Amino acid sequence: MIWMLRFAAVIPFLPILSFLVYGVLALAAERHRKYAAGPPAATADDFLFVFVVPCLNEELVIAASLDRLLALPGRAVSVLVVDDGSDDATAAIVTRYAERDPRVRLLRRRAPDARKGKGAALNAAYHHLRSVPPAGASGYDDDHILVVVVDADGRLQPDGPATVAPLFGDPRTGAVQVGVRMYNRASGRLARMQDMEFLVFTEIFQRARHRWGNAGLGGNGQFVRLSALRCLGDDPWTHFLTEDLDMGLRLQARGWRTGFTPATYVSQEGLATLRPLARQRTRWYQGHLQCWYRIPELLGCGRLSAGRTVDLMVYLVSPITVLLITLSLVAYLPRQAYVLVTRFDETVDGFLAHHGLLLWWYLLVFGVIPLIGTIYWRACRRSTDDVTLPQSLYYALLFSVYAYLWLPVGWRATARLLRRDGSWAKTLRIPDQPATVPSART
Known part of the structure; x- marks a missing residue:
């Protein structure tokens, strides 16, 4: 029984150890390689960028999004x-853009094919x-x-x-991911936490994994x-809830x-309330588990x-530590609390003998706050x-909770995975910044 409790007490250290190991790898990668620079022969002029925007009832944001994409530098830009x-005005708004700018195209999906997940929309x-080659694909x-x-x-x-x-100057590179930020991060603490979550993840884990x-x-x-995408067959994206992670694994295989x-x-939009955030993260966690396949x-x-x-193996199985940490807290902390209360008047040596591991756990968990900040x-x-x-250190303290x-x-x-429940709910949007929507030609 004692060895089981000791093992349970060690489990919460595992994510922190992983964080530190990947942090060292990220620093090594940063020292030996510049992420924004590849072979100098490759420039944006060498590629056609086809922006694919999957939409389901996005009338509040699609116009401003198209304005931004069409304003990107360079002529080799196409938008699909x-x-x-959708049962709102999304299609009508995009149609007006397509009538005015040949770089914009609209692909409409209707029942029974529509609304089968983001992966199915991307495959379409x-x-x-x-x-139908995209606009500007010649050459x-x-x-x-x-x-x-x-x-x-x-x-x-x-x-x-x-x-x-x-x-992409390296012919072995099949895909590249850029950093992700929350544009409403200043609107509240929850949005700020999501921004920190993405930034810290990319600064540590993504930098290190880029090296491999x-x-x-x-x-x-x-x-x-x-x-x-062609090497993945007729359907590059799958039905997994994290079809993006799954596609990356298939490319690597x-x-x-x-x-x-991280240079761009x-x-x-960061979610402003806890319930939709928990629902979104549940979908991501379940999709990660699906990728064990x-x-x-x-x-x-x-x-x-x-x-x-x-x-890849460490990254894929790492979510299991979340479950193990919960079991560890249930198994270890109540016993420690009981010992702390019943032996409150013992000497310092006695306290360290019974609670030393708990003390190290506390120091290590909160010791990474300055690093994260x-x-x-x-x-x-x-x-x-x-x-x-100072603000960043304060945010890091909140982030630890x-x-x-x-x-x-x-x-x-x-x-949900054990029940084979693969349903998901769309994240609702807030209105985007005003955009000038071109009128249809007469």
């Missing part, structure tokens, strides 16, 4: 909007691109056409294509070679490398180095975000 059975876009082969997945509320930085293009060619792909700000750059980013394929593909394989502050400075170091949201989320996602 996939209307996945892929089929359309294979049968570009599949290796030089980049399909860019952007959410309807996504705000890609103007330097996005120019920053990402050099990374294993950077994770997200559903927003994802750049993929058309030739890489086929020998492609996936990269990441895409902004999206790819473990045999990754282990048996024969195209990955030992280092890449170990990284400094990482966030430095990253914000690069994006001209007006956050002071916010992170416990994953404990109930993990169990709920596991229960």
